Amino acid sequence: MSGLFDVDWAEAFALGLSPLELFARGTAMYWFLFFIFRFFVRRAVGSVGVADILILVIVADAAQNAMSGEYNSVSDGFVLVGTLIFWNVLLDRLSFRYPAFRRFAAAPPLCIVRDGKMLRRNMRKEYITEDELLSQLREQGVDSLDKVKDVYLETDGNFSVIKREENP
Structure with missing residues (x-):
């Protein structure tokens, strides 16, 4: 019987590159991507749009060859996935055990509204438009900045709204 079921199982599971090289490549790409996503695309984590998905697919495809060195076996893939x-x-x-490391690994919340006033510098830093901010406020049942004490862009990309306390 030949054709469809002719598989060279030894080649399918043999390592094409040394495990140490795969580990080094996986490590380099993991930390490169970590720094990019930690320091440059913070907001994309919580608010995923079509462009965000597209960039993830492109980054994954670009990183795959850099990590693997064009691997061909399942075992190479296992080592790479295990490294990541x-x-x-x-x-x-x-991050769980050491608070100092947690501060490095995750960006702190960023205040974008304080005492009902937009902090435009912080909004500009994260490319948040006034319309986007007002949309987020409406989603949380707030129709005016006057009713807001603070708004934070959280580590996960979501907005936290702290309303002003109403006087009885």
Whole structure:
């Protein structure tokens, strides 16, 4: 029987590159992508649009070849995925255990409205338009900046709105 079921199982599972090289490539790409997403595209985490999905697909495709060096076997893929999972779990554990590391790994909340006044410099820093801010306020049942004490852009990209206390 030949054709469809002719598979060279040894080649399918043999390592094409050394595990150490795959680990080094995976590590380099993980930290490169971590720094890009941590320091440059903070808002994209919580608000995913078509352009965000497109950039993720393009980044994943570009990173795949850099990480793998054109690997061909399943075992190479296992080592790469294991490397990425390793760094992700280690980062989460270090962030949980050490507050100083947590501050490095996740951006602090950014105030974009204080005492009902837009902080345009902070809004500009994260490319938040006035229309987008007002839309977020409406989604949380606030129809005017006068009713807002503070608004924060959280680490996950969502907006937290703290309303002014109403006098009875």
